[in-house]
Amino acid sequence: MTSRSDTGRLREVFTSAAYDITPSPFPLAAIEAAGRAHRRRRTAVLATACGLLLVPLAMTAVPSGPFSSDPAVSPTALATVHTARVVAPGERVQAAPKVQLWLTKDGKHWSSPQEADQFRSVTDGNLDMSRPGVSLQSEPIGKDYFLSGVYHGKGDPATIKIKTAKGTVTGTIVRLAGKPGWGAWYATTPLPDTTVPKAKQKHHFVRSITVYDTTGHTISTLTLS
Numbered sequence: 211m212t213s214r215s216d217t218g219r220l221r222e223v224f225t226s227a228a229y230d231i232t233p234s235p236f237p238l239a240a241i242e243a244a245g246r247a248h249r250r251r252r253t254a255v256l257a258t259a260c261g262l263l264l265v266p267l268a269m270t271a272v273p274s275g276p277f278s279s280d281p282a283v284s285p286t287a288l289a290t291v292h293t294a295r296v297v298a299p300g301e302r303v304q305a306a307p308k309v310q311l312w313l314t315k316d317g318k319h320w321s322s323p324q325e326a327d328q329f330r331s332v333t334d335g336n337l338d339m340s341r342p343g344v345s346l347q348s349e350p351i352g353k354d355y356f357l358s359g360v361y362h363g364k365g366d367p368a369t370i371k372i373k374t375a376k377g378t379v380t381g382t383i384v385r386l387a388g389k390p391g392w393g394a395w396y397a398t399t400p401l402p403d404t405t406v407p408k409a410k411q412k413h414h415f416v417r418s419i420t421v422y423d424t425t426g427h428t429i430s431t432l433t434l435s
Contacts, residue, residue: 294367294383305396306356318360318394324349342430344419354398362392363430365423370395373417
């Protein structure tokens with residue numbers, strides 16, 4: 211049996227021994243190095259994940275820009291960009307500087323500096339409305355050539371392309387509400403070359419006119435030699 215005095219002496223011995231023990235230094239440098247390595251691995255993983263997220267975005271990006279009048283562009287693409295303008299009978303449209311165009315149930319009307327109150331009928335029998343077709347009227351307006359006409363045929367018109375000796379231009383279609391089966395169109399283009407006499411010109415200035423519907427299919431077309 212141990213006495214109280216023995217217990218006290220043992221406590222003093224253990225306390226002295228504990229003070230003599232020097233703990234090993236804490237491995238701070240190793241821990242810091244391990245932390246830096248972990249952060250580098252985590253950064254690499256995040257960068258890879260962000261790159262994977264950006265790849266689909268880059269693959270699906272589509273450049274935007276102005277509409278091209280290149281005739282090689284598919285009609286389907288053209289039809290999705292333009293739509294016909296629906297007007298009320300007698301509603302005036304500013305088709306070009308000093309040129310107004312309007313429709314009635316009888317046909318196309320327009321006024322220009324060359325002549326006021328011009329008219330092309332769709333009811334007098336001069337147009338064969340039983341099959342698709344396009345007509346053309348042209349006149350110089352200042353430094354430009356004003357082109358217009360009447361189209362007729364089945365379908366919901368969307369756009370019109372006019373191929374000329376100086377390139378292809380996109381015109382504007384106007385029509386009355388409902389499905390009248392016809393409408394008017396207009397466009398402007400640079401004046402044709404007047405230095406060459408018409409007798410020596412092998413082709414018309416306007417080569418072809420084509421009206422497309424909203425699905426890109428042809429409603430009516432006119433080809434000139």
